[in-house]
Amino acid sequence: MADNEESKTKPFKGAQVLWPPDIPDDILEDVVDIAAKTLEEKGFEEGVEVARIVKQHLDEKWEPYWHVFLGKSFGCHSVHERERFVYFTFEESNISFLIYKAS
16 A cells, blocks of 8 residues: 555454455455454453464465464554455454464
């Protein structure tokens, strides 16, 4: 996204996704699904475990080296592979995920 473009979000499967995402639709759907399921099962209090489970799922299904961050407030600057970045927030819990792949 160019520096002068305004960030926009779009609802997708119960999350507000930074739009446009730099990730194929099939991976986007999978990552939002696994993040929601794991967060519901484990809860935010087990954030490190949630991140580990989501990362392990992505590494196994979409090849390694995924990086998963979640929280209510954080900043990040990273380099990622093309078409392997997504940022989304579950509004109900106000928990955001930053997920990208870098080798």
